[in-house]
Amino acid sequence: MKSESxxxxxxxxxxxxxxxxxxxxQDVHLYWWEQMGLRLHLLYCRYxxxxxxxxxxxxxxxxxxxxxxxxxxxxxKMSEEKRTEIKKIISNKKNFGK
Amino acid sequence: MDAExxxxxxxxxxxxxxxxxxxxxxxxxxxxxxxxxxxxxxxxQQTFLAGLEGFSKFQGKSSVRTWLISILRNKIAGYLRQxxxxxxxxLDPESGGxxxxxxxxxxxxxxWSVNPEEEVNKKEFREQFFNCIxxxxxxxxxxxxxxxxxxxxxxxxxxxxxxxDTGLWSRLHRARLNLRxxxxxxxxxxxxx
Numbered sequence: 001m002k003s004e005s006x007x008x009x010x011x012x013x014x015x016x017x018x019x020x021x022x023x024x025x026q027d028v029h030l031y032w033w034e035q036m037g038l039r040l041h042l043l044y045c046r047y048x049x050x051x052x053x054x055x056x057x058x059x060x061x062x063x064x065x066x067x068x069x070x071x072x073x074x075x076x077k078m079s080e081e082k083r084t085e086i087k088k089i090i091s092n093k094k095n096f097g098k
Numbered sequence: 099m100d101a102e103x104x105x106x107x108x109x110x111x112x113x114x115x116x117x118x119x120x121x122x123x124x125x126x127x128x129x130x131x132x133x134x135x136x137x138x139x140x141x142x143q144q145t146f147l148a149g150l151e152g153f154s155k156f157q158g159k160s161s162v163r164t165w166l167i168s169i170l171r172n173k174i175a176g177y178l179r180q181x182x183x184x185x186x187x188x189l190d191p192e193s194g195g196x197x198x199x200x201x202x203x204x205x206x207x208x209x210w211s212v213n214p215e216e217e218v219n220k221k222e223f224r225e226q227f228f229n230c231i232x233x234x235x236x237x238x239x240x241x242x243x244x245x246x247x248x249x250x251x252x253x254x255x256x257x258x259x260x261x262x263d264t265g266l267w268s269r270l271h272r273a274r275l276n277l278r279x280x281x282x283x284x285x286x287x288x289x290x291x
Binding site for chain 1: 113114116117121122125126129130135138139142143146147150197198200201202203206207208209210212214215217218224227228245246247252267268270271274275277278281
């Protein structure tokens, strides 16, 4: 990246760009100039600060909702009957060919 | 040809074990995409059957699970297409531009005071959460769920979806903006604190 655009990223990030970087920040390591730009933007933008927190919450919520084996959330489990049914079909198909 | 083959990592994985090894994950993915318990069970069953039929052609380039997931994804795509549900893609898939105007938030994120652990114990919240995921366009939902369920490396997700990593980050970004907006509108804004 050219150094002018690095400087631009650092000094004049808007909320749309910041939100994109905040999202990427959840998954990958940002370039140093992106990190600096974000840090600067977050100093004065409380909405993006909120968005950052909400991204963390979204992830926590998603994981908590899907942690189906630790809690009994019937909606996230296949019924025992269905499991047995499928197992039966698989072993029949295997034993007697197609 | 016998269906017993060796998995990519060398350990044998027999179809008889599939249900115990993969049914939960496949089911959860299906449920997240469709929000329909019965249909999810059906499509997971179809996935296992298709897997059984095609197992002799499975080359062990990916894990059995990755392979089964990709069969399931196709089945879900077919189902969603056929259903042509109006709720699907009612949130604009392609633009983050819905949320910004000249670089600024159109509707500023509100303050959420929330304890995630408590929230997810509420059935109504979970319903709303699934609802919001369901309203994502198929492309965004697919990328978001595959990625957040943490079943595969990002690289695998990219090749599965046939997109570049930039494409993946962009879909995740849009999925998150949409989800955030939907949850705020339908849950966090209406909840009395």
